[in-house]
Amino acid sequence: xxxxxxxxxxxxxxxxxxxxxxxxxxxxxxxxxxxxxxxxxxxxxxxxxxxxxxxxxxxxxxxxxxxxxxxxxxxxxxxxxxxxxxxxxxxxxxxxxxxxxxxxxxxxxxxxxxxxxxxxxxxxxxxxxxxxxxxxxxxxxxxxxxxxxxxxxxxxxxxxxxxxxxxxxxxxxxxxxxxxxxxxxxxxxxxxxxxxxxxxxxxxxxxxxxxxxxxxxxxxxxxxxxxxxxxxxxxxxxxxxxxxxxxxxxxxxxxxxxxxxxxxxxxxxxxxxxxxxxxxxxxxxxxxxxxxxxxxxxxxxxxxxxxxxxxxxxxxxxxxxxxxxxxx
Numbered sequence: 001x002x003x004x005x006x007x008x009x010x011x012x013x014x015x016x017x018x019x020x021x022x023x024x025x026x027x028x029x030x031x032x033x034x035x036x037x038x039x040x041x042x043x044x045x046x047x048x049x050x051x052x053x054x055x056x057x058x059x060x061x062x063x064x065x066x067x068x069x070x071x072x073x074x075x076x077x078x079x080x081x082x083x084x085x086x087x088x089x090x091x092x093x094x095x096x097x098x099x100x101x102x103x104x105x106x107x108x109x110x111x112x113x114x115x116x117x118x119x120x121x122x123x124x125x126x127x128x129x130x131x132x133x134x135x136x137x138x139x140x141x142x143x144x145x146x147x148x149x150x151x152x153x154x155x156x157x158x159x160x161x162x163x164x165x166x167x168x169x170x171x172x173x174x175x176x177x178x179x180x181x182x183x184x185x186x187x188x189x190x191x192x193x194x195x196x197x198x199x200x201x202x203x204x205x206x207x208x209x210x211x212x213x214x215x216x217x218x219x220x221x222x223x224x225x226x227x228x229x230x231x232x233x234x235x236x237x238x239x240x241x242x243x244x245x246x247x248x249x250x251x252x253x254x255x256x257x258x259x260x261x262x263x264x265x266x267x268x269x270x271x272x273x274x275x276x277x278x279x280x281x282x283x284x285x286x287x288x289x290x291x292x293x294x295x296x297x298x299x300x301x302x303x304x305x306x307x308x309x310x311x312x313x314x315x316x317x318x319x320x321x322x323x324x325x326x327x328x
Contacts, residue, residue, distance in 0.1 A: 003105060007076040018241035019313055021290050024278045025241065028074040031105075032273070033245040033256050034058070034066060035082035036089035041113055043148045046136065046181055046215050049083040049259040058248040060091045064098050066246055066268045071102035073274050081109040082245055083259035087119050096126040105129045109179075113150050115158040120165050124172040132177040132211075133159050138198040146181065156201070163205040178202070179211040219257040219303040231309035236289035237300065238312070240282060244273060252276050254285070254299045262299045 003011075013027045039055040067078060078099040080086045086108050089095070096106045107130035108123070123131065137143030140152040147155075159178070166172045180194060192212045199210065239255040246252055246268055247261060254263025263285075266276035276282070285297055294300040308315075 003076070007105065010074070010076050014242050015238075015313075015316060018236075018238055021236070022241075023283050023286050023290070028274070029243045029277060030075070031077035031079050031243050032066070032070050032075055033079045033082045033243065034063060034095070035084055035246060035248045036063070036080055036086045036092055036095065037084040038248045039088060040083065040085045040111075041088075042085075042111055042150055044136070045146050045148060047259070048219075051083075053083070053247060053261045054249060055084070056248055057089055058095075058250075060094065062250055062269065063091075063095050066250070066273075067095070067099045067102060067104075069268065069273050071099075071104060073272070073277075075104065075273070077105040077107065079107045079109070081107075082247060082253070082256065084248060085111055085113075087112075087115055087123075093122040093126040096123070096128050100127050100129075107132065109134060111135075111147065111150065111155070112158045112162070113155050115162060117161065117165070120158075120162045121169075123162075124166060124169045124174065127171070128174050130175040130177070131162075132179055134179050134181075135159065136181040138180065138182070138195055142182075160201070160205065163202070163207065166206050175209075176207050177209045177211055178207050179213065181213045181215055219255060219262075219299050219305075231307045233308050233310070234292055234306055235308045235312060236286070237294065237303070237305050239305070240286050240289065244276060257303065257305075258299055263297075 010027065011030050014025070014030050017025050017027060035058065037055070037057045038051065038053050039057075040049060040051065070078060080092065080095065086092055087110050092108070096108075099106050106128050108128060109132040111134050135143070135155065136146040137152070143152040144150060163176065166174060166176070194210055194212060237255070239257070243256060244252055244265070245254075245256045245258065250267050250269040251261065251264050252266045252268060253261050254265060263281070265279060265281055285300070288294060288296050289300070289306070294303070294306055300306070
């Protein structure tokens with residue numbers, strides 16, 4: 001399922017409010033992150049998550065209520081991830097189907113370490129719109145240095161098997177992104193591409209997009225030593241103008257990068273998303289960003305997202321014209 005015309009229009013309306021520096025938004029968030037669990041099996045060197053928000057699982061009824069609330073508010077997409085590994089939730093397929101029944105797009109982002117055949121088939125049967133595999137490194141040494149606790153060969157086999165099952169599935173049209181964070185090497189230019197040798201492993205398999213990213217300094221995290229080349233122009237963060245992030249326990253966190261819950265905007269157990277979306281705390285954060293005072297917000301002070309090379313509208317128009325804008 002690709003985005004409908006109404007969903008695409010929703011995205012561009014929000015982008016326009018972002019470009020125009022609106023503090024109170026007329027349009028609902030394009031997507032919510034809905035975290036199925038706070039548990040993650042890995043301790044990745046590129047991730048700031050401390051797993052101290054608790055390692056519980058989102059109650060199924062709470063998840064469905066949050067999805068219903070999002071649908072009533074006009075949210076276009078539910079992304080089932082935040083900090084924990086989503087595939088461990090025993091009712092992930094049911095949560096996906098619930099959102100799809102409401103006409104919303106659905107996505108998961110997974111490390112695929114334990115994506116066995118049963119879980120793979122459950123995801124494909126659910127009608128999931130987009131799955132993103134987070135697989136950092138093109139060889140065992142790089143992968144296991146970043147993905148501490150993961151196994152390069154077993155995880156790659158899980159992903160290849162998922163893709164084979166997708167080919168055989170009669171109705172699966174899940175959009176597949178294979179994402180890699182590549183390490184920097186001193187004196188070697190960073191290339192946003194995978195090697196032809198590694199990409200050959202996916203020959204004949206249904207991968208829609210290969211995405212290569214540079215290491216990222218997470219908001220609110222301790223200094224990581226990552227030296228990421230970024231733009232020298234400061235532009236207010238898009239996250240505060242496009243999404244809300246719901247933790248597994250119902251708390252709505254400061255942004256999708258707020259893995260450790262430094263900022264709590266509200267709680268879906270007691271509040272509607274519509275009331276949280278333009279609450280005083282998030283409006284204050286938007287205002288500080290517009291004033292180029294993001295460093296006054298501890299969560300945002302060291303985040304890379306606010307530094308760009310050119311006005312984002314140029315990038316958005318380029319992606320729209322070239323067809324690179326991801327449909328889901």
